[in-house]
Amino acid sequence: MAGIKTFIEESYNELLYKVTWPTWAELQESTVLVFITMFILTVIIYCMDFIFGVQGGPDSFWRGALGWLYQLLT
Numbered sequence: 001m002a003g004i005k006t007f008i009e010e011s012y013n014e015l016l017y018k019v020t021w022p023t024w025a026e027l028q029e030s031t032v033l034v035f036i037t038m039f040i041l042t043v044i045i046y047c048m049d050f051i052f053g054v055q056g057g058p059d060s061f062w063r064g065a066l067g068w069l070y071q072l073l074t
Helices: 002-017 024-052 064-073
Strands: none
Touching: 024 064
């Protein structure tokens, strides 16, 4: 039982005195960066789905821009 108590005390002290927490400004910058990255990746994945027609199965009406182009050419 003494081992658990020592572990909790050492963990608490490490979180209080050894960990460098980000400032409020650094936290805001990181949050904005994450949101911008998520938006860009969302747009890229949406475009890939639109071009290659991943919405639905083989019987789906929409087969993507490439499928539409293939139907147009054949």
